[in-house]
Amino acid sequence: MFRSRPVSLALVGLFVWVTGCQTYTQIAPDQVPDYDHIEVTMISGDKAKMRRATVEPDSIRGQIQQAGRIGGRAWGDRVAVPLSEIESITAVESNTAGTVGLVVGIPLALLLIGGAAYSISCSNDGYFCD
16 A cells, blocks of 8 residues: 655645634624534533524524535535524634644744754764764
């Protein structure tokens, strides 16, 4: 089996970029239109992520996130969740600066640590430093 280290690192970086550094803020129903993505927690304990949600007199309507093909996520049909069944509403926002710091900062820190370890080992008459 062929494995490529750069491809693996790029995939890990992409995964961290997509999933990392999100902030969750509890909001009131009247604040729902201010956010593109929300997470609704029902009284039963079930959770549903929605986007482009709108508030109606008796419910919140939006596109619900559901499992997609090949393990991914896809946005499905618009659904309505009755306000009487909602325990809490959370706004989901991306923290771009934090994600960039994470994706760039970790490899940079590893590179600096590796360089320092190499420098220390070479200063102690290491065999592989020529």
